Amino acid sequence: MDSAISRVMGDGLWRNNVVFSQMLALCPLLAVTTSATNGLGMGLATTAVLILSNLIISLLRPLVVPEVRIPVFITVIATLVTLVEMALNAWLHELYQVLGLFIALIVVNCAILGRAEAFASKNPPLLAAVDGFAMGVGFTIALVLIGSVREIFGSGTLFSGASLLLGQSFSFLETKLFAGYEGFLLMILPPGAFFAVGFLLAGKRLIDRWLLETDELSRKQSGTSPSFSPPSPKKE
């Protein structure tokens, strides 16, 4: 079970990352990653929904038949998102004012349905919840990375508005990188998201290839039999 959990974590964070490997959820990604802070807010809200939806879908597993699984999943996810939105609006209104924009966008996030279909409907609840967590954190890291790249080139700042999302104690995150930088507008507009995703994607492929090559090299030197093993989940 432990190795299954670490495999699921590695899949979510690196090998099968929502954005950089599955190329899913690009619609909300293009919309919100104009700054690192927005990416973080979207990522956190999505992670919460992903854990809950994976858990519920996995619990419903014995009841759901293949013919109607997609409508059932969609209904469950849409209900869940709406319930989260209502609860936040009623009891955590301050947080809702910051995250409200992102919560509505989660419904159109195909990654949630994708994980329900590809993983949660075939695995036990605990593992499904871990998968939701790992995929959510992987998504958050991708969003913050893309948001940072776009914000640095587009406005010359990093984590601007962080105190609005995380509270005053996080205002130290807000940095202005270059004084007098006018900003490169294209990076803030949707094409900038494609550029950022493209370059980061290429970067990930390069790292993956390098990992594979060093792996083969070390195996040749030690003389062990060449058995296929995917690159280990290294840190970003």
Next chain:
Amino acid sequence: MNGNLLSRPSLYPAILLAAVALITSALLALANRYTASQIAAAEARDLQRLLTQVLPPASFDNDLLADTLTLPDGPQGQPVTVHRARRLGRIEAVIFRVVGRGYGGPILCLMGVDRDGTILGVRVISHKETPGLGDKIEAARSDWIHSFTGRSLANPPPARWRVKKEGGEFDQFTGATITPRAVVHAVREGLEFFARYRSLLLQEE
């Protein structure tokens, strides 16, 4: 329920789907029932806070949420609810909503105007402008919205109630002209509305 019905393969998916739809909609209805009053209270608190933001502190002593007047022909032609701020019973200022046609949809703003038609403050309530570009109209993100304070229809003159790019008085943002232009336009319409209905708005009952 009849066991024979359930054993027929074509019926189970239908029943399952119906049950899921029933349970989820029941959950939503229940959640709506328990959160509706909380949400309404939270929104009233928001409105109260916004109303007090467009007025100088301690310039009024009445309940702004309760003291309202509805006119059928508002700043943008739609009915508008006007909140009246009184001190010692006299109407000192009115607050009403103006709507700008922004880049991503309507931009809702509140503006406070004193008896002489001078702007006490403007705040954006909600908008769907581009994050990072158009959202500088929010007071939390930039000082721009404060540039309206102290303005009136005579200051600047009507021809200069535009963004600088169009020969006016107000700054636009790099990469976003439509958003500030919409707000400037809406605020000017708000002032014209006040001028048109001044006597009615300030009429004591």
